[in-house]
Amino acid sequence: MPAEDEAARRSTVGRLLADELGTQRRLALAQGRAVMDAVVEDRVARAVVDALFGTGSLERLLADTTIENICVNGCDVVWVRDDTGSWRRESPVVASDAELVELVRTLAARRIVSDTRPVTAITANSREPSGSCRFRRGMPRSKRRSRH
Known part of the structure; x- marks a missing residue:
């Protein structure tokens, strides 16, 4: 039997x-417990799919296509x-x-790509015990100088 393609696995x-x-x-109904809310079920399902097929x-x-840089400094x-240049904490x-550390190793091994814009750089600071890393989207920006 041939291996499933990604769509079949999903x-x-x-x-x-x-x-x-x-x-x-x-089980919850049979045991008289509250059932999981539909929103929570969706989050659980998304977390499983993200862990198996995405980047956790x-x-x-x-x-989020509006995010250009993600800086993770420790856990x-x-x-x-x-994309407006504004920074915010997540x-x-x-x-x-x-x-x-394991996430960065996994991402580097997979050479992650999003659906719309690829991640073009993953940089890790190995001198930091916490293992900081940065994810950059799109093409690197450069300032053009006019030649006169």
């Missing part, structure tokens, strides 16, 4: 997720710069510095 994961979430709903919790930032400090993308 379809299989979607089906398995729907089955499991349905099982969890039935970093996916939400990479999917709990995340800054992004949008919630953490990993729970520990060890997870950040």
Whole structure:
């Protein structure tokens, strides 16, 4: 049997997720517990899909086409710069510095690409124990000088 292509794998994961979430709903009802809210179910499903096919919790930032730079300094400090040049702090993308190191290794191995604009640079500061890294989107900007 040939290996599934990406679309088939995504379809299989979607089906398995729907089955499991349905099982969890039935179990909760049978045991008299509250069922998971639909919004929470969607977040759980998105987290699983992002972990399997995307970039884990970093996916939400990479999917935002207005973000040009993502700076992760340790597990709990995340800054992004949008296409207007404004910087803002974001919630953490990993729970520990060890997870950040593993995320960077995984992303480098996958040579990550978003649906709309590729990530053109991942830089990691190995001198920092926390393992800071920066993700840059699009083409590097350069200042043009006029020649007179």
